Amino acid sequence: MDHALELRRMPPFGPGVQPPTAVANVNAAPADLATTIRASAAGDQEAFSRLYADYVRMVHAIVLGRVPRQDVDDLVQDVFVLVYTRIRELRNPAAFGGWLAAIARNRATDHLRHKHEQVELPHDVGGGDPIEAEAIAVLDVVRKLPDAYRETLLMRLVEGMSGAEIAERTGLTPASVRVNLHRGMKLLRERLEPAGAGRRE
C-alpha cells in the first residue's frame, strides 16, 4: 500500500491544486525576504543583519530549549555565522526559516554531544533570588516538553513573539502554531501543577 502522503507522486501546487491549509508560508517567500537573502548570499552584511534581527528570537528560543543557559548566546552567534557562510546553498528562499531552525537544532545537538560533561548552573546561583529560581524551574519544565510545544512556547513566552510571527518565521501554518501553543500550554500547566511552580500566588 502506498503511503498516504504520496510525496513522490504528488504534483506541485498549481492552477486548480490548492495547498491543504489556508496559509502556506513556505510556498512563496515574500519578495523582500527573497531579496534580503540574495543580498546576504552576495556578501551584503547589512542585509544579513536584517535577517539576524528578524530571526534571532526564533533561533534563541530553539537553542534555549536545548542547551545550558550560559552557552546560549555564543551558540546563537555560531548559528548565524554558520548560516552566513552557507546561505548561498539555500535554493528556495521560502524555506529559509525552516532551514535556519534545522541548523539551530542540529548545532545545539552537536554542542551537547561535545559538552556532555557540562552542567546547567544550579537554580540558586542568582544570589538566592526566589523569582529567578522560579523562572529557572519553569524553564526546566518547558524544556522537557515535546519539541514542537517547547519551541513554540519559548518563542511566545520568552521571546514575546505573537502566534502570527511564529508562523511567519518558522514556516508553520498559523493553525499548527495555534495547536502547538494550546496543547503546549495545557501540558505545561499540568506539569507545573504538582510543584506549584509558575502558579499565581
Next chain:
Amino acid sequence: MDDNYLWDGSRVPEGAGVEIVDIQRLEALLGRFRTNAPAPKLPAHAVRRRTIRAIAPLLATAAVVTLMVMAEWRAVGRLGQVGRVGRVGRVGGATIGLTVRAVEGHPQIDAVKIAETGRIAVGQTLITDRNAKALVDVSSIGRVTVDGSSRVRLVDSREGYHRLALDRGTLHAIITAPPGQFVVDTSSAVATDLGCAYTLSIDEEGTGLLSVSTGWVAFELNGRESFVPAGASCITLPHSGPGTPRYDDSAQQFRDALDRFDTDADSTRRRAALDVVLTTARERDAVTLWHLFSRVDAPDRGRVFDALAARVAAPAGVTREAIARLDRQALDRWWDALGLGDTTWWRSWKRGYPDLK
C-alpha cells in the same frame, strides 16, 4: 484556555481570568531569558565587492584550472602516505568527492587503507573492519560517522546534493542543510534528511533500523514512506521497506506489538498485534496511528480511525469514509492536526529538489 491572549497577547478583557493571569505571569517569569545576544562578527564572504564581479569570469577560469591541477595532484602525486584512493574532483562534472578521516583503526577506500585522511570519490566504497571507525565530511553541510564492520558507497556528490549507500553496518549523520540535500540508500529503504541527526543501521539482507535524534527523516521505498520524528525509530525490511515509526519512549508492549505487526506475514497474528497497538497507544503515539492508515487492510481502517480520533480529534470534515479510501486531503488535514508541522512544508522542500521527485 483563552487562545486569543495566548495567540498574541493583544486582547485582554477586563477582569481577566486566572488563565490569562497565569500566562502573563509565565511571560514575566520567562521574559528574563529573552535574547540580548549581540549580532555576530561575520567572516568575509568569498564574493563581496563589485570590483570582484568585474573580474569574476577570469577568477572562475583560474579557479577551474587550479582545481584541475589540485585534483590531479591529489589523485596521483600526494598519496604516498595515504595510498591512491581514486580520482576525485572532476571539475565541471558532478564528482567532487568527500574527505574521509580515520577515527579508529584503518578504514579503507576500496582496497587502500587510510592512515589519517583520504578522499572518497563517487563510485568508491568506504570499508571499516570491526576495529575501524571513519568520519566523512559531507562538504560543508555536516558529517557522517561510520562505525566498524560497515560498507558505505559514495553514490553522488555535488554542490547541494550528496548521496551515500549503506550496504551494511551503521552510520551516524549530523546534517545542517536544507531538507533533501543528503540521502542515504539502503537495500530496503532510502533515508532522506529533512534537517536532522540520526543513526541508520542495516544488515546485508536489508533489515535495518533508523533512529532520529533531532529533526525528521523521510524513509521510503517504492512510494511507501515513513516520516520519522526526533525521538522515534523505524525499522526497514527486505522487500517490504519502511515499517511504522514509533517513539522510543512508548510502552514496551506497544513497541513489541508494532514490531509483530510490521514483520509477521500471518494476517491473524498481525490483526492481534494491531489490537494491542490500538489499545496501548498514547496521545503522543498518534503519529504511529496515522501511519497505520496506509498499512492496515481496508477493513481495519475504521478501527484505526477510532483509535486515532480518541487521541487527536479528527478535524472537521475528515470523515471515516474519506479515511477508508485514503483520501489525500483528509489524511493531510489530520496530519496537520497532530502538531508535527504541516503537509505544505513536507512538500515544499521536495519541489526545490527535482532529483528527488
